[in-house]
Amino acid sequence: MHDPRVLKFVRKWLPRWLRxxxxxxxxxxxxxxxxxxxxLPPGARLLxxxxxxxxxxxxxxxxxxxxxxxxxxxxxxxxxxxxxxxDLSDLPFADGSFDAAINIVVLEHIAYPAKAMCEFRRVLKxxxxxxxxxxxxxxxxxxxxxxxxYTRCGLELILKDAGFEIEMLExxxxxxxxxxxxxxxxxxxxxxxxxxxxxxxxxxIFGFIIPLVCYxxxxxxxxKDFAVGLMTVASAAGEPRVAPYAxxxxxxxxxxxxxxx
Numbered sequence: 024m025h026d027p028r029v030l031k032f033v034r035k036w037l038p039r040w041l042r043x044x045x046x047x048x049x050x051x052x053x054x055x056x057x058x059x060x061x062x063l064p065p066g067a068r069l070l071x072x073x074x075x076x077x078x079x080x081x082x083x084x085x086x087x088x089x090x091x092x093x094x095x096x097x098x099x100x101x102x103x104x105x106x107x108x109x110d111l112s113d114l115p116f117a118d119g120s121f122d123a124a125i126n127i128v129v130l131e132h133i134a135y136p137a138k139a140m141c142e143f144r145r146v147l148k149x150x151x152x153x154x155x156x157x158x159x160x161x162x163x164x165x166x167x168x169x170x171x172x173y174t175r176c177g178l179e180l181i182l183k184d185a186g187f188e189i190e191m192l193e194x195x196x197x198x199x200x201x202x203x204x205x206x207x208x209x210x211x212x213x214x215x216x217x218x219x220x221x222x223x224x225x226x227x228i229f230g231f232i233i234p235l236v237c238y239x240x241x242x243x244x245x246x247k248d249f250a251v252g253l254m255t256v257a258s259a260a261g262e263p264r265v266a267p268y269a270x271x272x273x274x275x276x277x278x279x280x281x282x283x284x
Contacts (some may be wrong), residue, residue, distance in 0.1 A: 044238040045231065048204065048251045051195045052127065052156045055254055057082055059125070059154045067122040070146065072111050072139075073129030077104045089121070096132065096165045111139040119148045127156045128252070132168045140185035147259040153187065156254040159194070160201055162208060178253055188260035195252045197244030203237030204251055206230070 043050045060082040067086045074090030091109040094102040109115050112135050124143050133139045157173040206229045213222035
């Protein structure tokens, strides 16, 4: 994975129109997230689960924003702006405490995602809405806290079992945008030491030309089976259909195994 400091610099200084072509995954999420923020009434109570450095807080300035994180992600991040340290699988809030919630590229870091989704459903008011973005094809990152990748079918299953009704579910790019992302990721191998010379030489090709061409070619992919990620909006529409997942102990596994003989 790229040096987080390099990513921060690029996202801060690169013009948005160019970022849209070189990093469409994050820009598409930002576009939908801004629409989601605009749909909330002033004063709505919003939970940002896995807020990190709270980069989305400015878009929710008209809401009662609550950002939480367990602060075990990127070691370079500043977690001082979050409202509370908390685990998404055990939220420290009463039932129906929030009007809306967001969870942006965090669910892959949750050891028990079904339990976390049930917790989001519990703390949302009936009809409360969740904006969720997840990776489908990504590199390992923030190890050792990187556990899952999600398909459309898997995301639908987790949300419906947690008591959500899906309003929108879209892929963030297709095969060509995935190739463009991988092309940029290749530059990671040349970021350090004497290899930086190759980084300078290869960056115009792998970091600009290839992803730019892939951005325009992505319109050819209608199925989007090779999605970089997925984003969805779901509403709290019913009670969870399954109990939150809990790890099975070795004793329970042994007992179950003996009972089958």
